[in-house]
Amino acid sequence: MVSTVLRRVSARAEPLLPIADDELILGWRNSEWTGIAPFLEEDVAFSSIAQNEIGHARAIYQLVAEELGTTADELAFDRKPEDYRCSPFVELRLVPDWAKTIARHCLYEDADQRRIQELIEADDPEVAGLAAKIDREEVYHRMHAQMWFERLEDEPQFQEALEELRPLVDQRGEHLPEFEHLWQEMTEVRRSVAGATW
Amino acid sequence: MIYEVFRQERKGQAFAHAGSVEAPNEEFAEWYAREEFGRRGESVALWVVPREAVHEIDEFVDELGRNYHRVDGYPLKEKLKQARERAGTSADRRS
Amino acid sequence: MSAREDEFLEYVQSGGQVETTDWMPDDYRAKLIKFIEMHGNSELMGVLPEREWILRAPTLQRKLALTAKVQDEVGHSQLIYRVVSDLGKPREHCLDDLISGKSKFHNVFHYPTKTWGDVGVIAWLVDAAAIISQKALLKCSYAPYARIMKKICWEESFHILHGRDVILTMMNGTDAQRELVQEALDRWWGPLMQFHGNPIPAEDDPMYIWRIKSQGNGEARQQFLDGYVPQIWELGLTVSDPKLRKNDDGVWEFSEPDWDELKHVVTGHGPKTEERLGLRRTTRGETEWVRRVVLPEAA
Numbered sequence: 001m002v003s004t005v006l007r008r009v010s011a012r013a014e015p016l017l018p019i020a021d022d023e024l025i026l027g028w029r030n031s032e033w034t035g036i037a038p039f040l041e042e043d044v045a046f047s048s049i050a051q052n053e054i055g056h057a058r059a060i061y062q063l064v065a066e067e068l069g070t071t072a073d074e075l076a077f078d079r080k081p082e083d084y085r086c087s088p089f090v091e092l093r094l095v096p097d098w099a100k101t102i103a104r105h106c107l108y109e110d111a112d113q114r115r116i117q118e119l120i121e122a123d124d125p126e127v128a129g130l131a132a133k134i135d136r137e138e139v140y141h142r143m144h145a146q147m148w149f150e151r152l153e154d155e156p157q158f159q160e161a162l163e164e165l166r167p168l169v170d171q172r173g174e175h176l177p178e179f180e181h182l183w184q185e186m187t188e189v190r191r192s193v194a195g196a197t198w
Numbered sequence: 199m200i201y202e203v204f205r206q207e208r209k210g211q212a213f214a215h216a217g218s219v220e221a222p223n224e225e226f227a228e229w230y231a232r233e234e235f236g237r238r239g240e241s242v243a244l245w246v247v248p249r250e251a252v253h254e255i256d257e258f259v260d261e262l263g264r265n266y267h268r269v270d271g272y273p274l275k276e277k278l279k280q281a282r283e284r285a286g287t288s289a290d291r292r293s
Numbered sequence: 294m295s296a297r298e299d300e301f302l303e304y305v306q307s308g309g310q311v312e313t314t315d316w317m318p319d320d321y322r323a324k325l326i327k328f329i330e331m332h333g334n335s336e337l338m339g340v341l342p343e344r345e346w347i348l349r350a351p352t353l354q355r356k357l358a359l360t361a362k363v364q365d366e367v368g369h370s371q372l373i374y375r376v377v378s379d380l381g382k383p384r385e386h387c388l389d390d391l392i393s394g395k396s397k398f399h400n401v402f403h404y405p406t407k408t409w410g411d412v413g414v415i416a417w418l419v420d421a422a423a424i425i426s427q428k429a430l431l432k433c434s435y436a437p438y439a440r441i442m443k444k445i446c447w448e449e450s451f452h453i454l455h456g457r458d459v460i461l462t463m464m465n466g467t468d469a470q471r472e473l474v475q476e477a478l479d480r481w482w483g484p485l486m487q488f489h490g491n492p493i494p495a496e497d498d499p500m501y502i503w504r505i506k507s508q509g510n511g512e513a514r515q516q517f518l519d520g521y522v523p524q525i526w527e528l529g530l531t532v533s534d535p536k537l538r539k540n541d542d543g544v545w546e547f548s549e550p551d552w553d554e555l556k557h558v559v560t561g562h563g564p565k566t567e568e569r570l571g572l573r574r575t576t577r578g579e580t581e582w583v584r585r586v587v588l589p590e591a592a
Contacts, residue, residue: 028347028348031344031347031360032344034340034344034347034360034363034364034367035337035340035341035344035363035366035367036572036573036576036577036580037580038580038583038584038587039220039583039584039587039588039591040337040367040368040370040371040374040384041219041220041221041226041230041233041234041371042230043364043367043371044230044233044234044237044364044367044368044371045229045230045233047360047361047363047364047367048233048237048364050360051357051360051361051364054353054356054357054360055357057353058353058357061353072353073352073353076353077351077352095576096575096576096579096580097579098579098580098583143229144229147225147226147229151222151586151587152586155582155586157582182348185348185349186348186349188349189349189350189351189409190351192409192469193466193467193469193470195467196466196467196469196470197462197465197466198351198352198355198409198459198462198463198466199590200375215440216444217372217375217440217441217444218375218379219371219375220375220384220588220591221588222587222588233368234368234371234372237364238448238451240444240447254314256314
């Protein structure tokens with residue numbers, strides 16, 4: 001467990017860890033659609049977005065891990081549930097509700113763009129460089145979200161989903177009850193054989 | 199709507215038919231084509247075309263044997279042999 | 294058979310290929326649809342044994358690789374169902390028949406994925422068995438199907454790499470990890486031996502007669518054993534068939550696979566059949582409105 005390290009994370013890691021944790025958990029939530037999305041073309045597309053998000057989480061963990069003397073995998077999997085900084089907004093399990101999934105996708109991409117932009121403008125060139133790379137992939141996510149927004153905006157269930165989820169976007173703090181279960185499952189294989197390489 | 203997708207594997211190569219995607223409009227079709235036929239970096243460019251825009255022609259009539267379009271319309275070997283003999287440069291003379 | 298059908302049969306048997314807009318016998322079209330649809334179903338159902346392990350994947354690299362593998366399988370089903378649609382059976386009808394149990398999918402996708410060892414064995418050996426069948430389809434008499442098979446085989450080769458990497462890492466690991474691999478192999482050996490189907494002679498197999506397939510079932514199984522048993526043995530793993538050995542003439546000998554189990558499983562009675570079709574039924578129902586809004590002509 002690297003929890004003790006993380007209670008006193010560096011100034012650099014402070015704004016980065018919540019982003020990485022969000023991307024990791026949302027990446028999983030989006031990949032939960034793989035194989036069961038509304039149609040097959042979208043299934044493939046949405047999985048790419050999920051992979052990008054997990055990729056962004058990994059890149060940020062790597063940057064933070066160097067400073068904290070740990071590894072990206074340890075940061076992703078070996079912390080205690082209470083040490084994760086992700087928001088309840090990304091923890092919500094929305095399958096099989098496509099209206100809510102797209103509503104979260106639109107709201108998240110919008111909020112994410114703002115915080116990535118702040119990093120791009122940061123004084124730390126390494127962080128700014130990584131943020132710029134991430135943003136170049138996020139451009140496609142925003143296009144995808146926009147495409148779907150235009151298709152669904154006249155649907156009452158989509159409007160309701162937006163209303164319901166919007167207040168959660170900036171919420172931080174307490175994890176949702178389902179996060180404990182998600183964490184159990186996410187770390188299950190790693191915990192099953194102590195000290196193993198996978 | 200069905201969109202036909204053509205992909206170019208490397209710069210300079212011809213675009214070849216890769217498959218098709220079903221999409222609500224062009225914008226989605228482009229997205230889906232990119233993911234279906236380019237996510238592993240196997241393409242440098244794609245053409246995404248509505249199926250209706252592709253017109254297939256598979257009949258090529260040649261009732262009267264237009265052999266000047268083909269190799270067999272040019273029996274050069276015999277003529278070259280004759281020309282070499284006249285010029286005195288045929289292989290058997292040279293040896 | 295009419296003279297025209299005879300001529301068609303002779304054409305495909307001598308290596309000729311057919312395009313979507315060409316004339317073809319009704320029986321050929323029906324056989325194509327049945328065969329290709331089952332392939333599409335299998336790719337789509339093949340997602341389910343692995344997708345639940347995306348969350349449990351023990352490193353970020355494995356998580357990404359597994360997500361990409363499962364994505365490939367959906368992508369394959371997309372390509373394959375497009376070919377079936379162009380032959381006259383729309384994708385939505387294929388999916389209706391899949392969830393109602395009317396059409397079939399491969400035996401291996403009816404079984405549970407119990408451990409991370411199973412994830413490795415599936416990616417390595419189930420995909421290896423599949424790629425042997427799929428490579429033989431590169432010569433399929435129906436050209437649009439043969440063409441997409443190139444892309445499918447190329448992507449499957451990454452899955453085998455991923456599977457071997459997972460297995461090798463575990464075999465280089467702790468005793469508990471090695472045990473996970475051996476147990477998974479024991480679980481999957483039976484279904485793997487059934488995978489290529491009953492050993493009916495190629496000449497009696499209608500799929501071979503029409504040159505939809507280019508090799509018989511027994512031949513495919515021999516190729517699998519020849520390619521992969523040595524790779525299994527060299528890692529110190531054992532195969533749970535005491536009769537398994539390669540004869541001097543190069544032919545592999547093995548215990549008769551359990552054909553009753555194969556029949557039972559593919560007719561919808563596998564340990565996970567109902568649960569997986571149930572998941573598909575639920576999610577298909579829940580997302581029906583999306584297709585109606587977005588793809589009205591398909592829904």
